[in-house]
Amino acid sequence: MPRPAPRTPAALLAIAPVERRRLQSRLLRWYRRCARDLPWRRTRDPYQVWVSEVMLQQTQVRTVEPYFQRFLAAFPTIRRLAAASIDQVLLAWQGLGYYSRARNLHEAATIIGRTRPVRWPTDADAWQALPGVGRYTAAAIASIAFDQPVAALDGNIRRVLARLAAVREPADAPAVQARLWRLAQNLLDPAAPGDFNQALMELGARVCTPRAPACRTCPLRAHCRAARAGLQQAIPVRRPRRAAPQVSALAAAIRHDGRYLLLRRGPRGLLAGLWGLPMVETPGPCDATAAALRRAVRPLTGLRVRSPRALGTVSHVFTHRKLTLTVFECALADRRAALSAPAPEAAWLAPAEFATRPLSELDRKALALLGAEARHALQQRTAPAAAVLA
Incomplete structure (x- = not known):
């Protein structure tokens, strides 16, 4: 397997306007034709979008689906979530793991739920000020629920972009992540930011997978520098993991x-x-x-x-x-x-x-x-x- 060179020229993280429009069009067409029918994709309700994005942090879609349905049955609105005890919230979350997510969700619900009527944050900065909402989650909610033209970058999207640009450094390195955030924003379709972000996530989850990516069926194959160079198996570059103590x-x-x-x-x-x-x-x-x-x-x-x-x-x-x-x-x-x-x-x-x-x-x-x-x-x-x- 070809080994990537140690550095990636910053110029590779730019893209010409014509190529960008083609990429946007191909990706969105593929997404609207092939996207999975997931319960949180049937709505733009900020509460449901927020709950789903928090649950999906470090957790696979097939695991999240039944928990999402049960959680909304127990707490159908943000006011019901804010009124619940932390024990009730943790019971609903039990088995999903990473329990700080549930505690932060409950705390943030009490903050948002204080307003009469509920005033939802609409931009990514306001979302990021809430407990448990990082840069990616804030961008995902703002773009999906409120059509804000802000790019999201999670693990799936990072892998897609690292291959598109043939990034030959560890994709989780801070300097590389900063460049990938800029690339994500540069590629974003401002007319459909929520769909575009979800399309990149879907592509990373189903086509541009960590191992054995399905390059032949990828809608972005024509734009992918890693595929062109035969480097898709070697990118993203991974740093060795430390053994868990x-x-x-x-x-x-x-x-x-x-x-x-x-x-x-x-x-x-x-x-x-x-x-x-x-x-x-x-x-x-x-x-x-x-x-x-x-x-x-x-x-x-x-x-x-x-x-x-x-x-x-x-x-x-x-x-x-x-x-x-x-x-x-x-x-x-x-x-x-x-x-x-x-x-x-x-x-x-x-x-x-x-x-x-x-x-x-x-x-x-x-x-x-x-x-x-x-x-x-x-x-x-x-x-x-x-x-x-x-």
């Missing part, structure tokens, strides 16, 4: 009268706002012992435990690290001891009640070790907003 932790399934203690995690961190067993990281897997559990539980909960029994280990890969969790079941040693966590942040739950709290995938794996009743309960889907929205 290994992290060890232990969790305490504290049992009392057939119930187990679950805590809500604090407002910051990887699993912020989600519920789970009391958990603490350890220096290494060899430190996940019963003695270490006894030492860790008191500062976490204010409780003393007895008879810890190892149930097993579960592993989970997060974006930047791999965590191995050793789960112990133990009994409450002193029934008169008081929890150190305030009541809203702690709950004694029977296994049948586990699904009433928003849980991360890691915590669901840990709780499943408690037995068949817990596993059955965790398979149930609880309506996230019934209490508020009924």
